[in-house]
Amino acid sequence: MAKEIKEITIAISGNPNSGKTTIFNNLTGLRQHVGNYPGVTVEKKTGVIKYKGYRINVVDLPGTYSLTAYSLEEIVARNFIVNEKPDVVIDVVDSSNLERNLYLAVQLMELNTPLILAFNMADIVKKSGKKIDINLLSELFGAPIVETVGSRGLGSDKLLEAIVRAVSSRKEKKVEVKYGEEVENEIDRITLVLKKQKIPTFKFDIRWIAVKLLEQDREIIDKIKKGSGSKYLKVEETVGSSIDHLTSILRDSPEVIIADGRYGFIKGALLEAYKEVDSGKLDVSEKIDRVLTNRILGIPIFVLIIWLMFQFVFTLGKYPMGWIELGFEKLSALITEIVQQGLIRSLLVDGIIGGVGGVITFTPNIILLFFTIAVLEDSGYMARAAFVMDRIMHKIGLHGKSFIPLIIGFGCTVPAYMGSRILENRKDRLVTMHINTFMSCGARLPVYILFAGAFFPAIAGNVIFSIYLIGVLMAVTMARVLRATRFRGESEPFVMELPPYRIPTLKGILIHTWERTWMYIKKAGTVILAISILMWILFTFPMIGNNYSQNYNGQIEKFEQSYRSGEITEDELNEKAAVIEGKMAGERLTYSAAGRIGRFLEPVFRPLGFDWKMVVATISGIAAKEVVVSTMGTLYSIQEADGQSDSLKTALYNHYHPLVGYNFMLFTLLYFPCMAGMVIFRKEAGTKEMLFQIGYTFLLAWVMSFLVFQIGRLFI
Ligand code: GDP
Ligand code: MG
Numbered sequence: 013m014a015k016e017i018k019e020i021t022i023a024i025s026g027n028p029n030s031g032k033t034t035i036f037n038n039l040t041g042l043r044q045h046v047g048n049y050p051g052v053t054v055e056k057k058t059g060v061i062k063y064k065g066y067r068i069n070v071v072d073l074p075g076t077y078s079l080t081a082y083s084l085e086e087i088v089a090r091n092f093i094v095n096e097k098p099d100v101v102i103d104v105v106d107s108s109n110l111e112r113n114l115y116l117a118v119q120l121m122e123l124n125t126p127l128i129l130a131f132n133m134a135d136i137v138k139k140s141g142k143k144i145d146i147n148l149l150s151e152l153f154g155a156p157i158v159e160t161v162g163s164r165g166l167g168s169d170k171l172l173e174a175i176v177r178a179v180s181s182r183k184e185k186k187v188e189v190k191y192g193e194e195v196e197n198e199i200d201r202i203t204l205v206l207k208k209q210k211i212p213t214f215k216f217d218i219r220w221i222a223v224k225l226l227e228q229d230r231e232i233i234d235k236i237k238k239g240s241g242s243k244y245l246k247v248e249e250t251v252g253s254s255i256d257h258l259t260s261i262l263r264d265s266p267e268v269i270i271a272d273g274r275y276g277f278i279k280g281a282l283l284e285a286y287k288e289v290d291s292g293k294l295d296v297s298e299k300i301d302r303v304l305t306n307r308i309l310g311i312p313i314f315v316l317i318i319w320l321m322f323q324f325v326f327t328l329g330k331y332p333m334g335w336i337e338l339g340f341e342k343l344s345a346l347i348t349e350i351v352q353q354g355l356i357r358s359l360l361v362d363g364i365i366g367g368v369g370g371v372i373t374f375t376p377n378i379i380l381l382f383f384t385i386a387v388l389e390d391s392g393y394m395a396r397a398a399f400v401m402d403r404i405m406h407k408i409g410l411h412g413k414s415f416i417p418l419i420i421g422f423g424c425t426v427p428a429y430m431g432s433r434i435l436e437n438r439k440d441r442l443v444t445m446h447i448n449t450f451m452s453c454g455a456r457l458p459v460y461i462l463f464a465g466a467f468f469p470a471i472a473g474n475v476i477f478s479i480y481l482i483g484v485l486m487a488v489t490m491a492r493v494l495r496a497t498r499f500r501g502e503s504e505p506f507v508m509e510l511p512p513y514r515i516p517t518l519k520g521i522l523i524h525t526w527e528r529t530w531m532y533i534k535k536a537g538t539v540i541l542a543i544s545i546l547m548w549i550l551f552t553f554p555m556i557g558n559n560y561s562q563n564y565n566g567q568i569e570k571f572e573q574s575y576r577s578g579e580i581t582e583d584e585l586n587e588k589a590a591v592i593e594g595k596m597a598g599e600r601l602t603y604s605a606a607g608r609i610g611r612f613l614e615p616v617f618r619p620l621g622f623d624w625k626m627v628v629a630t631i632s633g634i635a636a637k638e639v640v641v642s643t644m645g646t647l648y649s650i651q652e653a654d655g656q657s658d659s660l661k662t663a664l665y666n667h668y669h670p671l672v673g674y675n676f677m678l679f680t681l682l683y684f685p686c687m688a689g690m691v692i693f694r695k696e697a698g699t700k701e702m703l704f705q706i707g708y709t710f711l712l713a714w715v716m717s718f719l720v721f722q723i724g725r726l727f728i
Contacts, residue, residue, distance in 0.1 A: 017062075020179050021069040021096065025089055025120065026104030027113050028075035031132040033057075034162035035104050036072045039171065054088045063172050066179075071098065077112070079119040081231040090231075093125050094215055100126045100178045102171065107131035107159070108140065114278045117153065121187055124217050127155040128174050130167070134159040145285040152281045152507045154187035188219075190436060190509060191273035194262060194520075198254035199223060205250045212239040225251045226258075226266040261520040276395070276509035283399065283510060297512045301396065310400035317393070318419050325380040325423065326454075332376035340369040359548055367544020367635060372533070377454075378427050379529050381420060385431065386524035390516035394434075399508050408488050409495035411435065412508065414444040418487065421451030425685040429692045430528060439499040442697055443491055449685050449709055450487040452480050455637040459680050462641050466661035467673035479677050486682065490712070498704075531692075543687045547635045549605070556603040564596050591649075598649035606631055620679065620717040621672035621725075630679065636686045671724045675717045682713035 026032040037044075040059030049056045057072040073092060074085035081087050093101060103120055105113040120127050129150075131137075137144065150157040156174050160167030190196060202222040206213065213221055214235065224232040225247070237244045258266045283305065304313060344361045351357040388394045394416060402412030413435050421428035428448050435441040452460075460479055464472040568589055575585040601607050610628035617627050625647040632643040641660075648663040664673065684690060684706050694702040 016065070017067050018065060018179075019067045019069070020099040020175075021071065022100045022102060022175060023071045023073050023092060023096075023098040024102045024104060025073040025093075025116065026075060026130075026132075027077050027106060027116060030075070030104045030106040030113060031160075031162035032072060032075055032104045035102075035130060035132065035160060035168070035171070036070060038162060038165050038168045040070050049088050049092070052084055052088060054084055061172070064176055066176060068172075068175065077116060079116065079123070080227065081229045087231055090123075093120070093123060097215070098125070100128055100175050102128045102130055102175070104130045104132050104160075104162075106133050107144065108133045108136040110144070110282060111275070111278055114281075115274060117155075118189060118274045118277055121153060121155065122189060122217075122220055122223070124186065124220070126178055127153075128171070128178060129153065129155050129157045130171060131157055131159045132162050134167070135161045135164070142286065149281060149285040152187070152285070187507075188436075189273055189277045191223075191270055192509075192511070193433075193524075194258060195226070195266065195269055195273065198226060198258060198266070201254060202226065202247070202250055205247055209240065209243045209246050211236060211243060211247060214239065223270060226254060227270055228255070228267060261517065261523050263517050263520075272511055273509065276511040277507050279510040280395070280399070280508040284507075297392075300513055301510070304393070304396045305399055310396075311404075314397050314400050317388070317397070321381075321384045321388075322423065324384060325377055329377040329380050333373055336369075336373050336376065340365055340373070355552075358552060359545070362552075363545050363548030364541065367547060368541050375529065375533065378424060379525060381423055381427055382525045382528045383521065385416075385420070385427075386521040387516055390514070390520055390524070392511045392513040395508055395510050398434075399510065402508065408491040410443060410491055411437070411440050414440060417444055417448060418451050421448045421453060423454055425449060425451075425453045425689045426692050427528065429689060429696055430531065432696065439501055442701060443494045443499050445693065445697055445701075446494055446705055446708070447487040447490045449689070449705070450483040450490065450682065452483045452681055453637065453685055455686065456680055458638045459633075459640045460677055462644070462657075462661065463664065463673045463677050466664040467668075467670040469661075475674070475677075479681050482678065483681050486712075486716075539691045540688055543691075544635065547632070550609070551601060551604050551606045551632070553605055554603065556600050560596060560599055562595075564592050567592050594646075594649040597646050601628070601643075601646050619721065620714065621669070621675055621721040622679075623667075626672075626676055630683070633680060633683075634687055636688070637680060640680060669728070671721065671728060675721050675724075678720060679713045679717045682709060682716055684709040 024032055024036050036057065036059065040061055043061075044057060044059040047056050047058070048054065054074050059070045059072075061068040061070060071092065073089040076083070076086045076089050079086055079090045081090075092098070101120055103117050105117060107113070117127070117129055131144070131146065146157050146159065156178065158167055158170045158174050160171060191199070199219060199222045202225055203218055205211075206218055206221060216224075216232075221232060221236065225236070236247065240247070255266055258269065262269050264272075283301070303309060344365050347357060347360050347365075351360065385394070388397070398412035398416060400412070401415040405412050405414055414432075416434065417428045417431035420431050425448055428451070429445055432441050432444045432448070435444060457476075460476045461472070464475040468475045571580065571585055571588045571592075574580045575582065580588075606628050607624070609631065610624040613627050614622070614624040617623075617630075622630075625644070628647060629640045629643045633640040644664070645657065645660050648660060648667075668676075690702055690706065693705055697705075
């Protein structure tokens with residue numbers, strides 16, 4: 013009948029006075045042994061329990077608030093956990109003082125040791141009228157939680173059950189505290205150096221070591237130094253520069269920032285898990301949070317702030333945008349003057365300046381957008397905004413944080429893709445990126461203005477609004493579809509770290525803004541340049557030679573003669589010449605590869621009501637959506653066309669049915685934003701996801717436009 017006895021070791025940790033010893037006594041009864049930890053005068057109490065075929069050795073660790081290396085107790089507790097690797101650590105938490113007590117729990121969590129939280133003092137919590145959502149907290153911390161009342165011996169049996177469950181079915185769920193982009197970047201850097209230099213990490217987790225090095229943990233520094241010899245120099249150098257970098261932009265030592273990060277995690281978790289926050293002593297952050305994350309006020313405040321952000325970005329951005337546009341116009345004019353008429357000039361002016369310039373022109377908006385986002389992030393508000401939107405976003409299978417990039421998408425999809433980075437979970441991030449294109453960006457607006465103005469002049473505003481609305485509905489629908497298919501998986505609850513509010517530093521904001529802007533510009537300079545040239549080639553070759561349908565040059569000469577003989581004024585000449593040049597441009601485009609592709613693909617688009625010109629315009633929209641307008645202009649031989657051009661509107665009105673006009677707007681809304689967007693998409697999510705984005709948005713655009721046209725046709 014001899015049953016195998018399994019021997020396990022558990023350690024009890026916790027803040028002083030959390031009831032550790034009481035719980036220890038409850039568990040072990042009188043079978044205790046008191047000694048010292050080897051080499052130090054810290055008392056070590058051990059005991060043994062027999063339970064359900066287990067022989068459980070229990071060690072009462074010294075009481076600590078933290079696991080830094082500031083006191084002997086902390087070092088002893090930490091080393092015991094790391095070196096002796098107990099099967100389970102029970103953290104006794106004074107649950108009437110969660111915010112402070114959970115600080116240790118977070119650090120135990122970071123040590124990646126199997127953890128059970130004993131929420132002791134449950135009687136005091138009950139009396140105070142607070143209610144804690146234990147299940148939710150348990151999920152957020154990735155550890156079982158058992159409520160106990162040590163002084164009355166309640167909960168010991170549940171604790172034992174939890175221990176047995178933890179050792180028999182170890183299910184690892186790693187929860188990580190994120191310390192914000194800046195710190196995370198430095199952690200990555202240090203981790204990379206540790207790996208590259210093959211620094212021994214003993215039994216520690218490598219990320220944990222990197223964090224400890226940033227915190228300047230004496231113990232770990234000594235250990236690593238001893239273990240790695242001369243190779244340590246490289247590590248020391250990297251850590252040093254990381255600390256300098258962080259200190260200079262965050263104006264606090266990394267140690268403080270990291271501690272703030274842990275408290276931010278706790279705050280975020282508690283804000284979700286407390287059913288009823290205690291009134292009484294609130295600090296400033298908590299008072300502000302009362303208003304900003306209020307169930308009722310939170311959303312209107314958020315909407316107001318976003319509205320202000322857009323006002324700021326687009327009102328202020330108009331000016332530098334105008335200057336840059338003017339600059340490029342001047343540059344084009346200059347090149348037109350010094351470079352002979354011909355291919356080189358066309359490449360420089362139409363291809364490169366047209367393409368790269370179009371992207372650069374948006375830079376002021378992007379800088380301002382990044383600037384405001386950095387202010388909102390660094391002040392701590394962004395985390396609250398995400399918290400407020402969380403409930404709504406969960407309904408479509410996303411997280412509150414997704415809302416921020418989606419809002420940015422109304423401005424420009426490129427920074428929106430980059431903004432999706434705040435989502436740590438890859439699936440959440442990808443779904444957010446894949447639906448972002450439906451948040452109609454600023455560059456699409458000129459297209460809507462042109463088409464709505466041409467076909468529905470009386471109700472243009474409402475028509476444009478309907479397009480935006482369809483975009484939002486499509487985003488919601490596709491989020492659910494993607495969640496149910498390619499990115500399936502329950503969206504796990506995870507903690508929204510709520511850092512304390514702080515006045516952002518100018519330097520920090522400028523660095524954030526610059527880093528993101530630079531990424532954008534770099535793309536304009538390289539890949540987008542290449543694509544612009546490719547587009548130019550498509551729209552230029554093959555060239556028509558002199559075989560125009562009419563003798564255009566002869567016509568211009570005729571007008572020049574009339575001008576010289578005084579029959580017409582110079583203005584009239586220029587006007588007539590422009591009309592003829594417009595016609596020539598139209599024929600050149602028709603003859604070009606793009607024109608041919610348009611006609612070749614026309615059958616594919618016929619069921620949507622599109623003709624080949626619309627196909628060509630759609631292709632040009634790949635470069636940038638606003639280009640659709642000027643391409644339409646060229647195709648209808650109207651020079652200098654913009655969204656307000658009446659002659660272009662008339663031409664469109666005469667050529668297409670309003671249903672087709674509407675359908676074209678719909679198509680423009682739905683297919684992926686532009687080449688700059690795709691370049692960034694690839695960088696953020698990889699080639700496969702970029703191809704998926706291109707494929708599924710095109711398909712969706714086609715199917716939706718098909719349905720609208722085919723169904724609409726029945727009624728007209
Ligand atoms: P330690 O410093 O963590 O070892 O804490 P102790 O076990 O010495 O407990 C500190 C005090 O808290 C003692 O007076 C205990 O009787 C009391 N205590 C322990 N658990 C509870 C509990 O669940 N509720 C209440 N009200 N008091 C408790
Ligand atoms: Mg004690």
